[in-house]
Amino acid sequence: xxxxxxxxxxxxxxxxxxxxxxxxxxxxxxxxxxxxxxxxxxxxxxxxxxxxxxxxxxxxxxxxxxxxxxxxxxxxxxxxxxxxxxxxxxxxxxxxxxxxxxxxxxxxxxxxxxxxxxxxxxxxxxxxxxxxxxxxxxxxxxxxxxxxx
Numbered sequence: 001x002x003x004x005x006x007x008x009x010x011x012x013x014x015x016x017x018x019x020x021x022x023x024x025x026x027x028x029x030x031x032x033x034x035x036x037x038x039x040x041x042x043x044x045x046x047x048x049x050x051x052x053x054x055x056x057x058x059x060x061x062x063x064x065x066x067x068x069x070x071x072x073x074x075x076x077x078x079x080x081x082x083x084x085x086x087x088x089x090x091x092x093x094x095x096x097x098x099x100x101x102x103x104x105x106x107x108x109x110x111x112x113x114x115x116x117x118x119x120x121x122x123x124x125x126x127x128x129x130x131x132x133x134x135x136x137x138x139x140x141x142x143x144x145x146x147x148x149x
Contacts, residue, residue, distance in 0.1 A: 043131055047128055051128075053075060053124075054124050067108055073101050077098070085098075093108075
């Protein structure tokens, strides 16, 4: 399988690569994440960061039984390119609550922790899927150009 070059520009139609039945769920979250990314290398780095956070926060599948560290919430939010307000909207809280979590003034409730983990899971799997789709498209294009020669 041929991988896209690290400095390849992300295609504008990247979101259209998801199946239509998952687009209503994935589009708002992935749209926020991909909005300002320019290159495939940036997408790969983002995927690596999310993979590390996922393994750290999932704790072997326990799914955030303990409140995540403030640094982890901030890192997750930044890795997903979400504002405090947007993450708060997903979690059903205000941006001030997210700010308080990030500054260790309060901790997310168990419901909010589940939402945070779900956002992490969805973001991680969606970006990973997008990267795989782009790599497969590059491999198909390389195969067709090699066959044409």
